[in-house]
Amino acid sequence: MMSSNTEPRHFLDLTDAGAxxxxxxxxxxxxxxxxxxxLPKGQADADAPLQGHILALVFEKNSTRTRVSFDIAMRxxxxxxxxxxxxxxxxxxxxxxxxxxxxxxxxxxxxxxxxDDHARVEEMARYADVPVINGLTDRSHPCQIxxxxxxxxxxxxxxxxxxxAWFGDGNNVLNSLLEAAGLMKFNVRAATPSGFEPDAExxxxxxxxxxxxxxxxxxxxxxxxxxxLVTDTWISMGxxxxxxxxxxxxxxxxxxxxxxxxxxxxxxxxxxxxHVGEEVSEDVFDGPRSVVFDEAENRIHAQKSILLxxxxxxx
Ligand code: CP
Ligand code: NVA
Numbered sequence: 001m002m003s004s005n006t007e008p009r010h011f012l013d014l015t016d017a018g019a020x021x022x023x024x025x026x027x028x029x030x031x032x033x034x035x036x037x038x039l040p041k042g043q044a045d046a047d048a049p050l051q052g053h054i055l056a057l058v059f060e061k062n063s064t065r066t067r068v069s070f071d072i073a074m075r076x077x078x079x080x081x082x083x084x085x086x087x088x089x090x091x092x093x094x095x096x097x098x099x100x101x102x103x104x105x106x107x108x109x110x111x112x113x114x115x116d117d118h119a120r121v122e123e124m125a126r127y128a129d130v131p132v133i134n135g136l137t138d139r140s141h142p143c144q145i146x147x148x149x150x151x152x153x154x155x156x157x158x159x160x161x162x163x164x165a166w167f168g169d170g171n172n173v174l175n176s177l178l179e180a181a182g183l184m185k186f187n188v189r190a191a192t193p194s195g196f197e198p199d200a201e202x203x204x205x206x207x208x209x210x211x212x213x214x215x216x217x218x219x220x221x222x223x224x225x226x227x228x229l230v231t232d233t234w235i236s237m238g239x240x241x242x243x244x245x246x247x248x249x250x251x252x253x254x255x256x257x258x259x260x261x262x263x264x265x266x267x268x269x270x271x272x273x274x275h276v277g278e279e280v281s282e283d284v285f286d287g288p289r290s291v292v293f294d295e296a297e298n299r300i301h302a303q304k305s306i307l308l309x310x311x312x313x314x315x
Contacts, residue, residue: 009310010125011133014142019183025305033301048078053109060086060115066135069299101127131310144271145176147302151295162186165226167252170198173232178202182209189214191222193248223261230269231279255281267291
């Protein structure tokens, strides 16, 4: 148990943990997943390491996977969750993030927040005495990328030197993928329409960590000999659904032609929810190289390791 005067381990972005801790999380997730294959999904792991711990799940945006996977993750670790949604809590009536953080810190052991403006998760962390985990902001989605790395490794894609290709919008998920690339030493080719590139700060993080980052407007350049192909919705939560953006994104659809440019054993990832027929064709989404439902399941196994790290049970 962490003492009350220890700085909490927040997980607002992947760099908060760093390369060694992410490697430890991935190894732990692989071991824990393997150790419970025959257990019902709601049964705790044999060691129940977070018995008695409670996680607050705070949502200011919609979610299916993040909400369910954190809940199941806590049950499997022996703990429990409570759910706070903006519309039914005082957050929705303007109570400050600072006061919410100070109150929740007296009542729970850790907080997960999904919100729009990244400054809100930073404010939560500034005032919380317990770990705060970023469950997605407009800027980044670090928990998703831990699950994506786990999925890649499971499909025999060792991270160092891996060629990961991204297609479409330069959004929060791509930002975190770039951050991971710099930490875990894989390469990213991001094919986006002009004006939809990822944030310069994340490109710099990747490059300064030694990752080769290719930014292109030609999806074939990204796909050629790639090991992993990734895309996401063209219109993220909170973004205007502009026809001009949809038209700009159309050439970046991941389809059979695009997959055929990649390595023959390349896999397809999508964080979901997907818009089949838009960013990905139906034959790729439901095809043999799509591992999107492994990826979705891996949200549970990744969240468990993130929680164990945040609560000081993993170094
Ligand atoms: N991938 C992901 O974060 O899904 P949800 O929005 O359903 O949580
Ligand atoms: N980029 C998407 C990811 C959803 C999990 C969004 O922010 O809506």
